[in-house]
Each structure stands twice: as C-alpha cells, then as structure tokens.
Amino acid sequence: MKNLNQQKDNLSLPYSVWPVEAIAQLEREGADALGITLFELMQRAGEAAFDRIRTLWPDSQHWLILCGHGNNGGDGFVIARLAKAAGLTVTLIAVEGRHALPDEAQQARAAWLAAGGVVHDPAIDWPGDLDVIVDALLGTGMNRAPAVPYDRLIEQANRYPAPIFSIDVPSGLVAANGTTPGVAIEATFTLTFIALKPGLLTGKARDHVGQLDYHSLGLDPWLITQQPPIARFDAGYLSHWLTPRRATSHKGDHGRLLLIGGDHGTAGAIRMAAEAALRAGSGLVRVLTHIENVAPLLTARPELMVQELTASALDDGLEWADFIVIGPGMGQGAWGKKALKKVENSHKPMLWDADALNLLAISPDKRQNRIITPHPGEAARLLNVKVSEIESDRLLAVRRLVKRYGGVVVLKGAGTLVAEESGKLAIADVGNAGMASGGMGDVLSGIIGSLAGQKLPHYDAACAGCVAHGAAADAVAAHYGTRGMLATDLFSVLYLFVNPEMSNKKE
Template sequence: MQTLPTQLYSAQQARDIDRMAQELPSITGFQLMTKAAQAGFKAIQKYYPSASKISVLCGAGNNAGDGYLIAAIAIKAGYLVQLVSLVAEEKLHGDAARAKQEFIAVGGKILQDYLVIDHATDLVVDALFGTGLDRAVTGYFADAISYINTLSIPVLAVDIPSGLNADTGNIMGCAIVANMTITFIVLKKGLYTGLAADYCGTIIFADLAVPDTIIQSLPSKERLLIPSELTKRNASAHKGHFGHVLIVGGDYGYAGAVHLAAVAALNSGAGLVSVATRREHALQTHICSPELMGHALEQLADITELLAKATVLVLGPGMAQGAWAKSIWPTLIALDLPRVIDADALNLLANEPTYSDNWILTPHPGEAARLLHCSTADILQDRYAAVRILQKEYGGVCILKGSGTLICAGDEVDVNTTGNPGMASGGMGDVLSGLIGSLLAQKYSLIEAARQGVYLHGLAADKAAASKGQRGLRASNVLQFLTEVVN
C-alpha cells in the first residue's frame, strides 16, 4: 500500500487549496476533476481487477462530477456501467454539469432509482456527497445509503464516504460504509479519528499534481503520527541511565492493573520499576515478575524514601476512588516529578482539577468527559476540539484514546494509526501508561514519550493480533510484543 502524506487538513482548508490551485493559469477546475476521475478509475483497475460491472451513485456537487467522469472513463474502457443520480439533472452546475455531458456523450444513461443497484454489480462507486456536506443526511438520500450498506458489494468512496464529517469523523445521520476511500489533493482530518475507521476502509491518496507551494501555504495543525526510531543505547549503559518508574495503584480487587503497567514498563526498557500498592498485593509482586520491586502502601509515610528515589510516577492503574486512594492522592498529585495520570487518577483529578506542565493525561472519552464536566457525546462530537480543551485546562500532554488516538501538547495534534479493535478489552490502558512511564524514565520528553508510547502500544497490539487474532486479545498478549517493538 502507498505511503501517505502526514499532514491533515480541514474541509475548509481543502476547499481553499482547491480554489487557489484553480487560480493558477495552468489549472482549471475541470482539469482537477478529470485528474480525480482518472485516479479513481486507476484505483478500480488496481484494487478491483475482476470488476466488470460498476454502479456509480451521484449527487449534485463536484463530488458527483468526479463520479460522472469515472463512469465515462469506465464506459470507454469497456465496463458495463450504470449511473444513478439522486438529484434532478438540472441541479448540476458548472464543472459537474460539464462532467454529466461527457458521460452522456460516451453513451451513458442517467438512472433515478437506486434499487437498480443489485448483487449483479461488482463494485459501487460512491460519489454522492463530498467534504462540503453540512447537515444530517435524511429522506431519500438516507434511504439510498442504507440500501447500499445492506448489499454485500465492495464500495469505493470518492474523496470521502458520503455522510462522514470531513472534520470530525462523525456520522451525519448515516454514511456509506466503504471498503476503500480514495481522497484527493490533501488528507482530510476526519478520515482518521472518531467513527471513520468503520466507514473509510483502506485509504488511498492522489495529489492530482497540485503544487506543494499551494498546499504548504496553509498551515496544518493536525498530522498523522510518524515516530522516529528510539535512540540507540551506549555500550557502557547501566540501569541508572534508564530511570526508576514508580507505579502507584492496585487497591483491593485491582491488583492486575498495576501489575500490567509495571510489566509494560519493564518490557519497554525502564532501568528499575517499583510498585506501591496494598500490602497483600505488594507481597505478590515478585510472582508477577521477579524483576519488579513491590512496596506496601497503606499510608503515604510507607513510601517516603521510595518517592525520593523515583524519577517518574505512574498514577492510577487499579487505584479506584475509595478512602485509600483519596488519602494518598493530594500529596502524589503535588509532587514535582514527570507523571502519567491514568484510570481512576483521572477521575480523582476531575473532582479537584489542577494544572501542571509536567504530566501526561491518558483519558478515554468517558474519562475526558468527567475531566471537562460534559457528556461523552460532547467529547465524541469533535475529538480534535476536546483534546485541545483538555490540554489547555490541565496542561502537559493530553492523550485522547480511541480509534485514531489523539495526542496534544498545545495547538498541534498528532493522530495515531496503529492499533485494532482487539484492544477493546480490560487492561490495555494500564499497559499504555506503563509504557509511557518507561519512556519518560528513559529521558524522552513528555511529548515524545506520549507519541512513541501510543504508536508502539498500537503496533504491539497489531503484532499480537496478527499472531493470535483480534477477538479475545488480552492486554497480557500485548505485553509479550512490547520488547520487540521498542527494539
């Protein structure tokens, strides 16, 4: 599969870039539309070589124009093509109307009933709505999309699956479920987070030869996460060079969480890892891994010396929100050490918000909602906006977990592309917090530890899924691949 660019753009930026390109004397709107159609048809030939009968679903805008031209090219190449328009022909204007005439000129006929698309079709091309959709899909359009989604036929979406919000990755009423999306000129940020993964399928890209100078003239504040390699260790290195991670958590009934985080820190290269937990759990720490150092924590005085030795704190795995956690929390949160705040530590923080530039927060959408005192639905409405607000209000680096995990240390946002649905099980967040704590201990900056941790966590999960399958994937399976991916 092709290497994609890293920068992501909003729908408005994409339109601005399209407009600026057309202001050049050498480029017209119709030429861009023609290039898009040619790229779309090449994708059909490359990825669906056995398709001979294709159905193209069109609306009224330039996205529809792409569809008309793809259909025209396909007819000339000998494909059996049926084109269904869900709007009256007179609603097409400008380049889209010209594209319609090109289609008619090669013998194409415009059909009105989407029910003609049936199981005899080899491929559906979705050219109904583009990035300019600004309201929920309803009525006849929604009926057509729902019908297409019931067919067991591959779908190629043109630029973006119809009904998917190009900025947020949310669904606007309903959306086409595509097997592949070919997007043009720039990558749209809504293709990579939220619900997008359920609707886009494989994403491929065509730049349509728009000059880089135009694209670079508009700043992009979102990008795909592409980490650098971890630094090579010196031959003379010793454990003191790679920090001492102290993981605090594991109230009664939650010993597994703190142990997962601790083993993740070990497996990803921390020099020393200590676990401060309830007395009964501390006695069992060596059973989990003999390299771990277990310390009984019933009151904070029990670990005063340990806190002085630690270089990084991971707070929250299995901590719960009972009297024990509340008794130790005020002092732990005030310590001036690099900290990873996860799980119930996030809920304790939400109850008494404070700000720090020396921590990494790792909420899932529900925890983010509690931190911002809103609903989970509010968070999911615009994940990009939510992670920026979190970082502004709490400081440090904020990671908003989920499909297309977001990492924010200011105005810019990184979007992760590793990971899989098998990670939807208990303990995965504990592994991530331990991994990030380990990277902090190895002297990576907050933002680099967050970026590398999220990426490598997902990569280890992908390797685990490739070995064992996604269904039933456990956090402990991911632990087994951490040492491989950090090397």
C-alpha cells in the same frame, strides 16, 4: 465480498492531516501553484480513482456509480466516462439538487453525456449483476444526516453484495470529526485526495472507511511546503522518536519510573502498567501498592521493585523518581486520595490515569508537568458532559481537555488523539477492536510513562507510546485475530516497536 484481505499498512499515507475547512483553499492554492484549473484537478481525481478500482477489481465488468449534487459527484461523472471508454458497463445514478451543479461538476456531467452516457433517476431499480459500487454521493462538506434520497441510496448500497469504493470520504461520515449523524456508507475502500481528513482516522471512521488510500493529485511539490495543523502517526514513524541505545549505556540512563496504585483487590492493573514500563525500556521500575499486592507482584515479575505504599515510601519514591505514574487500580477511597494529594504537590513530571482522573474530575487543576490519558467516559467526567458529547467531536473534546487541564492529553479510543496546549495535535493511526478489553489502558500508561522517563518530551512520549501500544496490538491481531486478545499479549511483541531497528525482523 465487501472486505479486502489486505493489511492496512500496505498502503502509503502521509503523516499530515488537514481540517476540512482548509481543504478548499488547499485545492485552489495548489492548483494555482501548479498552473492547472480546478476542472483539471477533478480530472486527475477521477483518473486516480478509476485506475485504483481497476487494480482492485480487474475482472469487474458492471459498475454502479452514485453521484451527488456537488464536486464529489463530479468525480463520479469522470470515473463513469473513463469506465465507459474502457468498455465497461456503467449504470450512473445522480441526485439532482435545487441549485446548479458547481462549474467543475457541471463540465464533468456534460462530458459524460457527450460520451453517450445516461443519467438515471435515484428511484430506478438497480441491476442485479453489479460488480462494484462507486460512492460519489456526499463529500467533505457534509455535516448532518443524509437527506432523501441520499439516505435510501446509502442503505441500498450497504445491503448490496458488491464492494463499495468511496471517493474522498464515505458518504454520511463527517470528514471533520468522524461522526455519523445518520446512515453512512460502509466502504470496502476509500481513496481520499490532496489531504487526509480527521474524520477518516478517528471517531466512527473504522466502521465505514474500509481500506484507506491517498492520492495527492500531483500537488506534492506544493503540499510539502505547507505546514499541516494535525499529524498522523503510525508504526513507521517510531524510528523518529526511538533511536538505538549507546552500547555503553546502563540502567541509570534509561529512567527511574515510580508507579503508584493497586489498592485491595486490584493488583492486576498496577502489575500490567509496571511490566509494560519494563518492556518499553525503563531502566528501573518501582511500584508502591497495597501491602497484600507486594508478594504477588514480586513473584510474577521479579525485575520490579515493589513496596507497600506508606508515607515514608512515597516520600522516598518521589525523591528517587525521574517520572511518576499514578492511578492504575488505585481506587477512589481514602488510601488513593491520600497518595494523590502528596503526588500532586510534587513538581516531578507525571502521568495520571484511571482513578487519578476520576479524582481530578472532582477537584480539577491545571498543570504543565502532567500527561493525562482518559478514555471517553473519563473525559466526559473531566469536562462534566455526557459521553455522547465527547464522541460527537473527539477533536474538539481533546482540545477542551488540554485547555482546561494543561500539559499533554491522550484521548483514547479508535483513532487515539494526543494534544498539547501549545497547539500540537496528533492522531495515532494504529490499533484494532481486540484492544476493547480490560487492562489495555494500564499497559498504555506504563509504556508512555516509561518513554517519558527515558527523557522523551511529554508530547513525543505520548505519541510514541500510543503508536507502539497500538502497533503491538495490531501485530497480535495479525497472528491470532482480535477476539480474545489480552492486554498482556502485547508484551510478546512490544519490543519490536520500541526498538524500531528490529522492524525488518518482524515475523
């Protein structure tokens, strides 16, 4: 079996991510700060990987180690030598390059040969009794489709019925942004070193990384003095944003949220967003919607205040609200356009989603009092590009969006990104495939709007909202699986994540 039956949150990952172009400098400066050589750092990487493989598959006897022509391959040579010394059977395949190996990798290769190891050509037939495949082919510098013979080795590894352990990054996955320009390893487990890389957490990462773990190689004392440019957030970070309420607090302390949307036939979107806001802790939630939706919404959720969207009701609502959410189910007709026109002239803080974003793409403007929450299709329209261009570099896309539109941008998807024009950038390391269903974005808008209305700064509200939303979906998936998950299923567990002090009571 290639999959491990282990919760991803059982592993400890740092709340920091470094761009790939900074990794080599981190390695050099970290090694210098601790007075060790880069070869010693490679030894530590090999030892960490060897120990982890033995822990994961203690009964494995025959390891296939695939080494590329770089320092990633050097790690593979270290692992091979340690495995051979432990009495395991090791088959090592190495890809030769046109240039000499880097010094550290050359030393590791020499040590493997000195220990009696053999280097096999990529064309050999693979043994039929392999227990583990170690992927040390391509490292963080890879940014194009794997060439021959790397592509063939990757395909063969993916077909073989043995678990794959990837070193630093699965070969073929671009560590900078999570794209796969060609074939890529489908790892069972990935152990990354020194720093998390963006491509391990967003884009196509979840199809290839498997279980992800991290090892600092002993550089912690130096790494904690550095300021990472990208943050990684998961459910464990929610308590930093969401503290217990004062015992004497009242509904007026927790935000007056106005939601606008739900044209003819689309009551569900605005209803889900509004209930999500209540479930996330808003003190008061008012909905302005099509008249035909008023009675059904009040019947379904009497805690809401629901009115027909009229000019006077909108004027009153804008004056009343602490925060505004507009777009869910709004449509792009005259009804929605008229409401959006009035809202965009308000100086109140707000969130635009769904059809508000489609209308924004037609008439772009930049403002700092707004959160926008596009999925890749909406992001493509906002930037006037193809969806494939958004997905080819999600980090670049979210930076372009925030530069053009200002405020805070949430680029939804696997490894949701949150960016602020000040330069802050975060990856929400939560969520699962069950969230690929209608209404999830409406629920997210309601949660983020609620937290912003509860006076969290917009960037923090966006980050906390994305994390609480994805963590709730993960809790549902843990009980029931991903297929058939509904957006409203999240309501049954969302309270556990917007009240982090309850986390020890999670079932």
